[in-house]
Amino acid sequence: MNKFLQKLWQSPAKVPLVSLSTAATGIVLNHLIGQSGKVELTPTIATDMLLALGALLFSVGGVAYSYYKDLEQLKKVHEEEVQVRNGIVFKRGKRTGGQWMPFCPVCEMPADPTVYPKCPDPKCGWQPTVMVKRQVDEIIARLPP
Numbered sequence: 001m002n003k004f005l006q007k008l009w010q011s012p013a014k015v016p017l018v019s020l021s022t023a024a025t026g027i028v029l030n031h032l033i034g035q036s037g038k039v040e041l042t043p044t045i046a047t048d049m050l051l052a053l054g055a056l057l058f059s060v061g062g063v064a065y066s067y068y069k070d071l072e073q074l075k076k077v078h079e080e081e082v083q084v085r086n087g088i089v090f091k092r093g094k095r096t097g098g099q100w101m102p103f104c105p106v107c108e109m110p111a112d113p114t115v116y117p118k119c120p121d122p123k124c125g126w127q128p129t130v131m132v133k134r135q136v137d138e139i140i141a142r143l144p145p
Contacts, residue, residue, distance in 0.1 A: 004068040017060065024056075085139045087128055088117055092143075100140045 028049065032041065041049075080093030088111070089103040102111040104119035106126045111117040113136050118127035 004071065005064060021056065081144075083143050085143070086135075088136070088139070090140065090143060100143050102136055102140075 032045065078094055080091045080095070083090045083100075084105070087105065089105045089108075090100045091103050092098060092100045096110075102113050102117040103109065104111050104121070104124060104126045107119060107121055107124040109119055109121055109124070112120045113133055116127065116132050117136050119125060
């Protein structure tokens with residue numbers, strides 16, 4: 001949950017959340033100051049403000065928790081098994097159709113195993129030193145079923 005809240009705080013959603021709470025606090029204080037220039041809080045107003053702040057924090061926490069739960073469910077659905085053999089990352093999961101496939105260990109893209117495994121991204125350019133498709137097929141055959 002902490003990692004999720006840290007990501008939420010670093011996201012663009014932080015700006016409207018902070019802006020809204022700052023504007024609401026400014027409006028309430030401006031209304032309370034009035035003509036006298038002094039802030040006079042009666043016990044009733046102070047209690048109402050604390051309850052409103054508590055409700056705001058509780059609702060933001062509830063929304064963050066619901067997003068966190070959705071994220072955890074998505075992680076479980078898209079979970080992958082990972083094995084590293086001879087410098088090549090092999091993954092099996094939903095996006096590979098349940099089959100072991102080679103992936104680039106540098107940029108995590110699916111490797112192109114037509115002749116020998118190499119990264120299809122020209123910016124990355126990863127390729128193993130000596131590895132042909134037959135060797136990749138042998139490695140996949142030895143991976144757990």
